[in-house]
Amino acid sequence: MPSTSPSLPGSPSPMPFGAAPVLRSLNEWSVAAHLLDAGPLTRVELAERTGLALPTVGRAVASLEQSGLAARTGQDTSRKGPAALLYGIEPQDGGLYAALVVTPSDLRLTLHTMRGERLALAQAPAEALPAGAPLEIQVQALANRALARAGATRDRIWHTVISVPTIVDGDGRVRRDLPSPLPHFDQEAIDAIRMDLGQDAAVTVENDVNLAALGERAQGAARGLDDFVYLHVSQGIGMGIVMHGELHRGARGAAGEVSRMPMAGIHPHGPRERELGPLQLALGPTAFTARLTAHGLPADTPPATVFEAAARGDQTCTEIVQAHAAALAQALAGIDAVLDPALIVLGGDLAGHPDLLPPLRTALGALGPRVPEVTASTLGPDAVLRGAEAVAAAQVREELFRRITGA
Known part of the structure; x- marks a missing residue:
């Protein structure tokens, strides 16, 4: 029975029963994490990086090998003396992850090793209605191509992230509140894709703009920021909100669906206009085209x-851009007043161009003394895929941790 006697302030607490196995697991995770981030490494290099004793590292490496999670990958002959064995994380059952991006115009799927090395990229134009093949059939063919290029099979994938252009609730179920040109784009199709690419526990379905925000945080303009928003303005309008380092979804998964945000001077009366929303009417392609033609441009x-x-x-173009920037500034001022983000990242062909930033900042300054920090996306159209890959990479890392520690 474990001791219950108190310990002096500042002194180590008595080791509880079962702490030794936990400590061994944590040592193994420390070794595995360094192999993931910097491998392949020798046992001596692992001891230097982890601060663990060399015998402890040896036991951890041996346990990871026995579990089928690590393997000998070669020898280090760069130092004097006998060549030292190199070790890397090489799960026997795969450890791969996949990222699938579904848009109305194209499909992209990438496969990666656990260390982030891209093994394959497959992409194809999306087959639209009315004659297109069902979405799950299109994705299945795309996955077959990617797996063939990588020389892998589906059972070697530990986690897949699927990006979809619609609202996704907290349970990963899609909400189609707008028509889609993709055939059979519904929950049944998503479920079929999930079953083809992995079991439910190994698949994440996420909104595309949310993933773009995470892509910008991982590799783009918002790298490392814990509080920012990503606003995408193109054929559609959406916003990804990151608060305290996590996506903010709202009660029904619709946080960031700002197309219906009220806008001064925009009063949607007809059913179509009400469905699109005031912000879409003020900033979307129809509004931009109207400004072009009003100024005599094609x-x-x-x-x-x-x-x-x-x-x-x-x-002429200056007048068009100023009108567009004024409408965008009105939306950003409202977003800033409610969320107070450290940064607003703009993406999409109608917001993410760097040359739009100077007139936009001028328009923001005209609305009040507070001008939010605004910048353009540095990832562009790749932001969604980068976000999907970042989420999938984190998930396989968590799975590795669970397998090592049993947590």
Whole structure:
């Protein structure tokens, strides 16, 4: 029975029953984490990095080998004396992760090792209605191509993250509140994809803009920030909110669905307008096209062309950009007043261009004394995929920890 006698302040507490196995597991996790981040490494290098005694490292490495999680990957001949064995995390049953991005226009799937090395990228145009194949069939074919390129099988994937262009609730179920051109894009299709790529416990389904926000935090403009928002303005409008280092979803998973945010001077009356929402009507493609044609420019002029021409001093494009920036500034001022983020990252072809930032900051300054920190996405269209990969990488790391410690 463990001792219950009190210990002096500042002195170590008596070791409880069962602490030794826990300590061994934590030592193994420390070794595994260093092998993941910096491997392959020798036992001496592991001892230097972990601060553990060499015999302790040896026992941890042997246990990881016996568990099928680590393996000998070669020899280090760079030092004097006998060559030392190198070890790496090489799970016998795979340890791979996958990221799948579904959009109305294209599909992308990547496969990675646990250490983040990309093994394969497969992409294809999405087959749209009315003649397109069911979504799950399209994804299955894409996965087959990626797995063939990687020389892997589905059972070697530990976790898959699926990005979808719609609301996802806390249980990973999709809410289609807008029509989709993808055939059979519904919960049944998502469930079929989940079963094809892994069991339910090994699949995460997430909203695309939320993942773009996490991508910017992992590798982009918001790297390392715990409180920021990512606003995407393109064919649709959405916002990913990161608070205290975590995604904020809201009560029904709809936090960040800002297209329906009220806007001064925008009064949607018809059913279609009410469905799109005031912010979409003020900032979306229809509004931008209307500004183009009102100034005598072709309706299909790319937004980037207009932003760049305005930055060079073109008067017509400057007027268009100023009107667009004024509408965007109104939305950002409301977001800033409610959430007070450290940074607002802008993405999408109608918000994420660097040349839009100077007129946008001017418009924000005209609304009041407080001007929020605003910047453009540094990842662009890759933000969603990078976010999906970051979430999947974290999940396989957690799975490795569970297998080592039993936690």
